[in-house]
Amino acid sequence: GQQLNQSPQSMFIQEGEDVSMNCTSSSIFNTWLWYKQDPGEGPVLLIALYKAGELTSNGRLTAQFGITRKDSFLNISASIPSDVGIYFCAGPLILPNAGGTSYGKLTFGQGTILTVHP
Amino acid sequence: DAGVIQSPRHEVTEMGQEVTLRCKPISGHDYLFWYRQTMMRGLELLIYFNNNVPIDDSGMPEDRFSAKMPNASFSTLKIQPSEPRDSAVYFCASSPGLWSSPLHFGNGTRLTVT
Numbered sequence: 223g224q225q226l227n228q229s230p231q232s233m234f235i236q237e238g239e240d241v242s243m244n245c246t247s248s249s250i251f252n253t254w255l256w257y258k259q260d261p262g263e264g265p266v267l268l269i270a271l272y273k274a275g276e277l278t279s280n281g282r283l284t285a286q287f288g289i290t291r292k293d294s295f296l297n298i299s300a301s302i303p304s305d306v307g308i309y310f311c312a313g314p315l316i317l318p319n320a321g322g323t324s325y326g327k328l329t330f331g332q333g334t335i336l337t338v339h340p
Numbered sequence: 341d342a343g344v345i346q347s348p349r350h351e352v353t354e355m356g357q358e359v360t361l362r363c364k365p366i367s368g369h370d371y372l373f374w375y376r377q378t379m380m381r382g383l384e385l386l387i388y389f390n391n392n393v394p395i396d397d398s399g400m401p402e403d404r405f406s407a408k409m410p411n412a413s414f415s416t417l418k419i420q421p422s423e424p425r426d427s428a429v430y431f432c433a434s435s436p437g438l439w440s441s442p443l444h445f446g447n448g449t450r451l452t453v454t
Contacts, residue, residue, distance in 0.1 A: 255442050264344070264431050264445030265383075310383070312442075327396065328443065330383040 225249075226311055228331035235301055236339050243334045244295040245311030254287050254294040255312040255328070265310055269296070301338050308333040342366075344446035346432050352452045358420040361449045363432030364413055373443060374407055374417050375431040383431075389415065422453045 228245050235241060245254070253272055257265035269280050271287035271294060278285055284297045298305055311331040345364040353359055365372045373388040387397040392409045400407070404423070409415040419426055429450050433443040 263447050264433070265443075266445070267442050270442060327385055327388075332382050 226313060226329055226331040228309075228311055228334050230334060231332070232335040232337070234337045234339065237301060237303060239301050241298040241301055241305070241336060242295060243309060243336075244293060245331050246293040247313070248292070250291040251313035252291070253314055254285070255314075256283075256285050256294070256296045257310045257312060257330075259308040259310065259333075261307065268309075298336075301336075303338050303340055306336060306338050308335050310334075344432055344434050344444055346430075346446035346449050348449060349447065350450045350452075352454065353422055354454055355423055356421045357453075358418065359422045359426075359451060359453075361417040361430050361432075361451070363415045363417075363446060365415070365432070365434030366436075366444055367413065369434035369436050369444070370412075371435040371437065372409060372415050373433040373435070374415070375433060375445075377429045377431060377448070378427075386417070419451075422451075424453045427451055427453050 226245050226247050233241060255270050256268045258268050259265045268283055269278050269285040271278055271285055274287055274291045275289050276287040282299045286295055288294055294311055296309060310333050312328045314328050344366055347362045351359060370391050371388060374386040375383050376386055377383050384399055386399045387407045388395055389409045392412060404421060405419055407417045417430060429448045431445050431448045433445045435443050
């Protein structure tokens with residue numbers, strides 16, 4: 223099946239440091255999504271990537287869709303305490319005969335747990 | 341926009357009891373999804389609906405689990421009888437279209453079966 227491998231599993235950083243995490247797969251994805259889950263809440267979409275090579279920013283967040291379509295990374299610059307949470311990459315299963323991409327069956331990575339020390 | 345609303349937030353029950361989790365999707369979203377999150381298995385899709393009709397329930401663990409969507413604004417996930425291994429956080433999510441924007445998650449129901 224289409225599996226997503228996230229690394230690192232956890233990170234402990236000081237406030238102000240930059241963070242980098244990535245996601246790889248043995249399968250090709252047409253879309254990469256990055257979600258953040260705050261404690262006690264559901265995942266919230268941070269960034270969506272739709273084209274190989276695409277580099278997208280959202281404030282202090284930057285994500286890239288790998289050229290091979292099998293990987294993506296997420297960077298957070300100048301981390302702050304509220305960046306704490308679990309970051310997930312996700313990609314929708316590809317329906318080969320449907321002419322598009324289904325968001326219905328998202329495959330999620332195992333998550334990267336980020337802890338930021340003030 | 342009130343977001344996806346789930347209830348209860350926490351549920352503690354004894355093994356063998358019936359558990360019903362509830363979800364109200366975002367108005368206008370035609371797709372509703374039920375996910376389960378555990379430390380061991382991460383986020384798993386259990387079932388999803390389109391226009392109140394179940395489309396894919398291949399992720400439902402076994403016959404003890406059932407889900408319904410009687411109308412566009414309400415869905416339930418029922419576990420009968422519950423077992424300790426069902427302990428997890430259950431998320432409901434909705435989306436306006438299968439080919440459009442990604443999922444909007446509720447805040448989940450934390451289920452503990454003792």
